[in-house]
Amino acid sequence: MKLIPSLILLLFCTISVVLSQTYPCPFFRSLSLANPPMNGDDIYILQSLLTRTPGLENLALTSNFDQPTQMALTKFQSINNVNSPDGTLDIYTANLILELNSEDGYKDNGQIPPGFLYKVHIPVYKNRSVETTATLYDANLNVLLQFPVRTHGQNDNVTGLAENEFCEDGSTPTGLMTFDLNSPEPDPISFGPYPINRAIQGITGNAAIVISSIRDGILMHTGEWPNWTPSQPMPNSHGCVHGHPTDIDQVQTILSTQLNVAIRQNTYGAMPYTHQPQGILSIELID
Numbered sequence: 001m002k003l004i005p006s007l008i009l010l011l012f013c014t015i016s017v018v019l020s021q022t023y024p025c026p027f028f029r030s031l032s033l034a035n036p037p038m039n040g041d042d043i044y045i046l047q048s049l050l051t052r053t054p055g056l057e058n059l060a061l062t063s064n065f066d067q068p069t070q071m072a073l074t075k076f077q078s079i080n081n082v083n084s085p086d087g088t089l090d091i092y093t094a095n096l097i098l099e100l101n102s103e104d105g106y107k108d109n110g111q112i113p114p115g116f117l118y119k120v121h122i123p124v125y126k127n128r129s130v131e132t133t134a135t136l137y138d139a140n141l142n143v144l145l146q147f148p149v150r151t152h153g154q155n156d157n158v159t160g161l162a163e164n165e166f167c168e169d170g171s172t173p174t175g176l177m178t179f180d181l182n183s184p185e186p187d188p189i190s191f192g193p194y195p196i197n198r199a200i201q202g203i204t205g206n207a208a209i210v211i212s213s214i215r216d217g218i219l220m221h222t223g224e225w226p227n228w229t230p231s232q233p234m235p236n237s238h239g240c241v242h243g244h245p246t247d248i249d250q251v252q253t254i255l256s257t258q259l260n261v262a263i264r265q266n267t268y269g270a271m272p273y274t275h276q277p278q279g280i281l282s283i284e285l286i287d
């Protein structure tokens, strides 16, 4: 009779060990000084996050785990009271730096940089399950449309929690980025039948770290989502901004007919982006 509770306990222990042995994305491996140095986007993201710790602002973003990176990581560990700081990114340190340094502090300045025809501003909460209101402005900052959006990416399949902005399929990154109107995606079920807006290049904030060299295909679009009605929350994306079909249609109609924004041939993420971006996307955390 005692076998079943012990089995359950054993199962529990096994699950928690599995949890604690998993790197949180975008990290997936132990990072340390080696010869030749380890290299990759995960190291670029690590270096970018380290520069948010006071005193480490000048760390060079080399994508190589070099000696300055080891020293910076050691300093980050000692500032945050990690036991025996050694400049190795283990699972504990990976979780810690994501927890402490993921927020970019980006604040929208209420302006639109010269040369752009439109701006979309999106406030977001830490809890991305809460849908928020996006605002479409023209170049003179007149409000042309306000509409509900969802910026929640995929959930981690181990923890069930929302994946962060640095993960391949995580929440839409905050920050300022260029934006452009592209012809429709070929799959209307997943992307809707209308022209979409594509985030092209991050300028500041987390967007500047990942868009588009690490995370590509961040779009603002809708879908012909099965069994979905406008009274329901929208489905989670893979990092895109989701809007209701009527609103995404309105956006492209306003852009192309009122603001003379050209509908560029969809590049499907091919790099480098060959058109001059016509808009700007500003996403800021407000809690």
Ligand SMILES: *[C@@H]1O[C@H](CO)[C@@H](O)[C@H](O)[C@H]1NC(C)=O
Pocket (backbone or CB within 6 Å): 127, 128, 129, 130
């Ligand atoms: C996040 O927001 C959703 C939608 O409002 C809500 O159901 C959920 O409980 C919230 N989660 C947390 C952790 O607050």
Ligand SMILES: *[C@@H]1O[C@H](CO)[C@@H](O)[C@H](O)[C@H]1NC(C)=O
Pocket (backbone or CB within 6 Å): 157, 158
């Ligand atoms: C869980 O996610 C990881 C990384 O994204 C992937 O490699 C793995 O196949 C997924 N597992 C399942 C059961 O979906």
